[in-house]
Amino acid sequence: MNLAPPDATTDARRAFFDARPASAAAVDLSVRIGGLTLANPVMPASGCFGPSLGRLIPVTELGAVVTKTVFGTPRGGNPAHRLTEIRAGMVNSVGIPSRGAAGYLAQQHPHYQALGVPTIISVGGHRPGEYARVVRDLAGSGVAYELNVSCPNLDRHGADIGSDPDAIREVVRTTRLETDKPLIVKLPVLVSSIADCALAAEEAGADAVCVANSIPALPLERYTRAPALGNVIGGLSGPGIRPIVLRLVWLASRAVQIPVIACGGIETVDDALDYFSVGATAIQVGTASFGRPFAMVEIVRALQDRCLTDGAGDINALIELWRAE
Amino acid sequence: MNLAPPDATTDARRAFFDARPASAAAVDLSVRIGGLTLANPVMPASGCFGPSLGRLIPVTELGAVVTKTVFGTPRGGNPAHRLTEIRAGMVNSVGIPSRGAAGYLAQQHPHYQALGVPTIISVGGHRPGEYARVVRDLAGSGVAYELNVSCPNLDRHGADIGSDPDAIREVVRTTRLETDKPLIVKLPVLVSSIADCALAAEEAGADAVCVANSIPALPLERYTRAPALGNVIGGLSGPGIRPIVLRLVWLASRAVQIPVIACGGIETVDDALDYFSVGATAIQVGTASFGRPFAMVEIVRALQDRCLTDGAGDINALIELWRAE
Amino acid sequence: MPRPEPVWDDAPVLVHDIVGERYHWLVLATRTIAATALAGQFLMITVPPKGGERILLPRPMAIHRRHPEQGTVEVVYGVAGRGTTALADVAVGERLLVTGPLGRGFEFPDAALPTATGAQQARTALMIGRGVGVCAVMGSVEDAARLGLKATVVVSGRSRANLIGLADCAELGAEVIPVTDDDGSSRMPALAARLRARFDAGPPDVILVCGAGVLARLAAELGAEWGVPVQVSLEAHMACGLGYCHGCAAPVATDPAVEGPLVCVDGPVFDAAL
């Protein structure tokens, strides 16, 4: 074979790692979550990031990173297949394997610390009372805790903890006693009233809500109709869920004063601005990072560029330009 | 029915109106919903059918037709735009205009009766107590009532009536007193536990549940980010919601003994079989009829053909072949 | 006039070309629709799936020309969003699922028709369309030619190259008033003055217009001045085209307890009430 020799690194990739113009870096994209100030409003969605992604992208350009959900005690996760892609989007039933709080601290947290970005630790529980214990066991590590209440409540026939405002209140109230760091409550989609859930979190002392987790779904194999996932049910994510989550973010933002962090199908700066326009303060990127590892970094840079071109001094001014109401 | 003569030019359309082979017509596709036997398990979704569609297709091949939801008193519906299409699917905020029960009986029911197919009347209410009154006012018209409980409960800050098992029980219990005809409860998607909702319907005396309505969503215009719908929020429907609704049908079927009628993104016989394989007894077709008016008739015919090719004597035998478990 | 019964048809695409700089021209073989469609009626065109792109809702499109002898209709459309982008990919020889003819079309009021005994002078009609809106009125230009009315057609567009229907008007013997943005002739005071100059001495017997904006307002104003009826063709987002989905509410304020008109069955052509 006699093929023209290409460059060591293609132009696109070289340009990506070139230094950003000083004007862009000077734009103030900072946002506040409780007492915490993040350099910008872009972070990964829990479970869609790990320190190994930091090998591919300049992760220090992100506002924060979020860990995969940590449970108090070790869990092995679900059987294969743990994920698939159908036309409606990605469906995963990873099942949140976890090394437990102690295992996280010993084996994983050091790698997060080495990234040089604020680390938000996602926390899970099988019952409302468990979250506080996990946060206590995390012994002050991390800059904030994201309470993933999209976990089945084993005390209540398995409906998600986060679908019950009373359970949300209990999670936040008990966890609040263990830490002064910001608490973010990450809500599920399948709830009767997202406003009631967000309000419950706010009233109990949460500093922000994250809206939302993936949407439970059942993908079947074509032809055989066998369940495509080992766990039968998984969480649908990706751009197809965006219009559903946009409504939830809009309703949650109108219900509470605390910041709403939007999560659901964000791939580009325009998707982020859609969420900002309905009231979000920050955004998380999940599925998009798999196909385009640099998606988050691109969004941060595009927000800087939009501020410059739209003449917005900071992110709040940019968002004001796009408020839906 | 008044079918215009098919076009001389197109074979496809001529073939569609040709008589079906006797072998196909002999297949027993009948299903039972409470005391009612339908010739086959295929019917339109409420709001996605009207007698005018009967001008385009041989509607007598359907198992039943379902009316748009009828409220007790007249409602005008939502301002334009009432619908749009985005990549995730169709989104509608029609808002259920209704002429009220009396108006329906006087102006619309005669056209349904003229179709020569069993008519299931969809019934709406602003409060749990209203459904019984509407059914009483419908004075025995129709072969069954589908109680659309995906309506905001005006007594409870607007969460859907159908997201609260107690409210479902009240709707069914009070309506049961007014009629012996089959009652089908059509559930919303955004509920904490579809099993609890389906069980509440069954316990209170419903003959079937329909799973599910469209999924609330907020579509924005590209570029301007203005809400694309006059009502801001609408219902997402079409194939993109299928994996979400498949899970709900699976869970509901495992929870109750009464039939589960599946509704959500069904376009082809394979979609129907997907739902049958997770436990559905009958299916409804909504969005698909807009782009392909004959979609429902095609599904009925394909079910007949599958029974013949798979050697299944009736629909239950065909479904048994495809049960997921 | 009784409305023809709608049918669906799997219509072969005979022609699919670019016209002007931005429009697409479709000729579809669909004998029943071509034979029965009334002026101002429309089709619902289902966009076939292609390369993974799925368009769920059919797109409403005016019937630009009817050729009953040939069993064909013409449609002219602009690419607006996902649906029309995908439609533009359909090749000659493929088939398009179409439903029609649909809706209430334009109808010349009796006063505008030549009387059975023969009027003293030819009756006249003024049609006004802009961009693809010209298509909605072209069926009436066809009717006028058939009925012996004199038709004057305002054809508005961004530029000369993008005016739709000039050849059709010439073929049908209609007078054309071409106006464009690039020379300012399409702008409101200019166009209004031109029409008043043309018609103040002898107003048309009816005005037919397509569009909800300034052109409809101008038509209504002139109609009131001249004392002649005005009909306007409106657009709405549609799903069924048959009156059952209730998606195509006309953009008019209405009593909250009573549903207002539906564009697909009560329109798309409405009598303009000033």
Added chain:
Amino acid sequence: MPRPEPVWDDAPVLVHDIVGERYHWLVLATRTIAATALAGQFLMITVPPKGGERILLPRPMAIHRRHPEQGTVEVVYGVAGRGTTALADVAVGERLLVTGPLGRGFEFPDAALPTATGAQQARTALMIGRGVGVCAVMGSVEDAARLGLKATVVVSGRSRANLIGLADCAELGAEVIPVTDDDGSSRMPALAARLRARFDAGPPDVILVCGAGVLARLAAELGAEWGVPVQVSLEAHMACGLGYCHGCAAPVATDPAVEGPLVCVDGPVFDAAL
């Protein structure tokens, strides 16, 4: 051997052809990956959006051949579902976003390497692959050629026309045992007998196999009989390829409280434990 650092690259497609009756052959220009990839490592290939089709997850693909001097790698794939169907639409000259090299590759155990002082007779390796599974072992055939090992490659497929890598093996000086379904030679007792006949007298020093099915079981059996190590390359559905999504659980039973191996970082190559 330390694993090379993965990079993403926007790699120009130099060749995209059909090979045999059912496979697609890609040559990608990606200098860093070509220079660093180890035998048995893989890429994640992002399928670009096209005509409305959106593929969200990148697809894992073995690196079939590495050409560090030319800065290229080769991939051979079969069309399975939506992702590979869309991938097959990519034209020469377009770019593909690829991440790699990823995972634990095949590594000859020390016992299979020629000693520094020179072994008395050449060490030998047996590679077994079926269909595109041949690609996973081809990097080891390259290594064997470079290191002076004698490689024997079982190339299995449905038919002669669909055997992958025959030309590669010839170029690399490897012995090929082609077996196919259509003449029955790929079936288990036949293939096992043939390999025993070929190797019982002088077994290979290592067996490398791709696939979770009968071939892996055969390799494990022969490895146990001959007392030589066996390495097997497995597949799993993947999202990240980097070990952080936890999507690629190996299809093995594990303690419910402890997560089992992940194919993308703990594999795809595992030591076969019989």
